[in-house]
Amino acid sequence: xxxxxxxxxxxxxxxxxxxxxxxxxxxxxxxxxxxxxxxxxxxxxxxxxxxxxxxxxxxxxxxxxxxxxxxxxxxxxxxxxxxxxxxxxxxxxxxxxxxxxxxxxxxxxxxxxxxxxxxxxxxxxxxxxxxxxxxxxxxxxxxxxxxxxxxxxxxxxxxxxxxxxxxxxxxxxxxxxxxxxxxxxxxxxxxxxxxxxxxxxxxxxxxxxxxxxxxxxxxxxxxxxxxxxxxxxxxxxxxxxxxxxxxxxxxxxxxxxxxxxxxxxxxxxxxxxxxxxxxxxxxxxxxxxxxxxxxxxxxxxxxxxxxxxxxxxxxxxxxxxxxx
Numbered sequence: 001x002x003x004x005x006x007x008x009x010x011x012x013x014x015x016x017x018x019x020x021x022x023x024x025x026x027x028x029x030x031x032x033x034x035x036x037x038x039x040x041x042x043x044x045x046x047x048x049x050x051x052x053x054x055x056x057x058x059x060x061x062x063x064x065x066x067x068x069x070x071x072x073x074x075x076x077x078x079x080x081x082x083x084x085x086x087x088x089x090x091x092x093x094x095x096x097x098x099x100x101x102x103x104x105x106x107x108x109x110x111x112x113x114x115x116x117x118x119x120x121x122x123x124x125x126x127x128x129x130x131x132x133x134x135x136x137x138x139x140x141x142x143x144x145x146x147x148x149x150x151x152x153x154x155x156x157x158x159x160x161x162x163x164x165x166x167x168x169x170x171x172x173x174x175x176x177x178x179x180x181x182x183x184x185x186x187x188x189x190x191x192x193x194x195x196x197x198x199x200x201x202x203x204x205x206x207x208x209x210x211x212x213x214x215x216x217x218x219x220x221x222x223x224x225x226x227x228x229x230x231x232x233x234x235x236x237x238x239x240x241x242x243x244x245x246x247x248x249x250x251x252x253x254x255x256x257x258x259x260x261x262x263x264x265x266x267x268x269x270x271x272x273x274x275x276x277x278x279x280x281x282x283x284x285x286x287x288x289x290x291x292x293x294x295x296x297x298x299x300x301x302x303x304x305x306x307x308x309x310x311x312x313x314x315x316x317x318x319x320x321x322x323x324x
Contacts, residue, residue: 001185003177009184010060010082010121021066021115028069035072040092042110043071054191055131056198058183061086061113062121070112076127076151077111078202079103080176084120088113090161097122100167102205106151107158123176125198129154135199141263144214148206149262164209175201225249226263229256233275238299240272276300277313284322291318 019027032043051057061079070089079086081097088095089112090105097103105111132140132152140152150156166172179197182190207213214222232245245268246253260268276298283294295306310318 001181003181006177006180006184007083010123010180011063013060013062013184019066024066024068028071032071037070037072037110038092040070043069045071045073051128055128055134055195056191057124057126058179058194059124059126060121061116061124063116063118065113065116067115068113070110072108072110073105073126074107075129076107076132077103077105077109078125078127078198079105080123080125080172082121082123082176084117086113086116086120086122090163091159095163097163098165098167100169100173102164102166102172103161104147104151104164104202104205105161106156109159109161111161123180125179125201127198127202131195131198135195136202137265139199139203141265142214142219143203143206143210144218145206145210145212147210148213151202153265162205162209164205166205166209169204169208171204172201175204222259222263225251225259229260230271233271237272237275237279238297240269240276240299242268273309274313277310280306280310280318281314281321284318294318 028043032045034041035044036042060082070092079088079097080102081099083099085099086097086101088097088103089110090103091110095103103111137152140148147160147162150158150160175197179194179201182194182197228249229245232248233240236245242253242257246256249256257268260266260271264271266274280294280298283289283297284291287294289297291306292303295301295303298306300306300309307317310321314321316324
């Protein structure tokens with residue numbers, strides 16, 4: 001698709017129905033529950049948005065659209081002002097995006113949109129949890145930004161948002177254009193390409209406009225430490241002792257535990273268990289040892305626990321794995 005054609009295609013492809021503001025409010029009242037958020041009512045969108053098996057949903061909030069009341073998604077949101085101005089309320093405060101500006105909002109941030117004029121439209125990229133699990137979690141840990149990690153981890157309160165004044169950012173515009181080209185002219189692997197472009201867009205915004213993104217030297221230092229931790233676990237998985245590993249590597253145990261969780265998304269125990277099950281799978285494939293012998297060999301003394309952990313790791317029992 002020719003990028004020069006995009007603006008006209010977007011003007012003709014608004015996902016906002018041609019309705020009055022009163023009709024929009026009536027629709028919200030009929031479909032969504034209302035909660036009191038602070039001193040105001042906010043609609044809560046249920047987790048029913050259609051993603052069609054993908055990790056994203058891309059839509060256009062088009063020209064001459066009525067206002068939408070404050071609402072809360074169950075998903076992260078990128079709103080990119082493509083032309084004109086896009087006036088919003090974000091957590092009760094007024095926000096105006098000029099062409100090229102971008103809002104990134106976590107899952108539980110209330111937001112609403114003012115009525116748009118004849119030259120105002122924006123692109124919404126909604127990202128579900130699978131996007132962060134499958135695509136962005138590793139990137140977030142490398143960046144080290146608190147906002148990036150909040151977007152990517154399920155233990156976060158998910159109440160943060162950012163407005164990036166990226167109006168002169170050619171790379172951000174290029175990535176949004178390519179996402180729209182894929183949306184309006186889909187082909188083989190379009191979903192995968194949009195996922196990759198959305199990851200690139202979010203990564204670019206965070207590393208360009210977030211002040212706490214780690215330097216490459218800090219990233220390299222952490223990766224070297226994780227490499228040493230993985231090497232130690234591979235050699236000592238039977239014992240799996242955090243204190244002894246900390247002593248061997250010359251670090252505080254609490255620091256190492258936190259580093260493992262931040263850099264890998266796993267606890268130290270999960271890292272050890274993964275290595276044990278990996279070794280168990282190799283023994284099941286390459287030896288005639290009994291399951292009980294393999295459990296003892298990899299450091300799991302409780303056979304019931306071994307069966308449970310192996311099923312979680314491989315999706316089947318040890319005997320089924322061996323027979324396959």
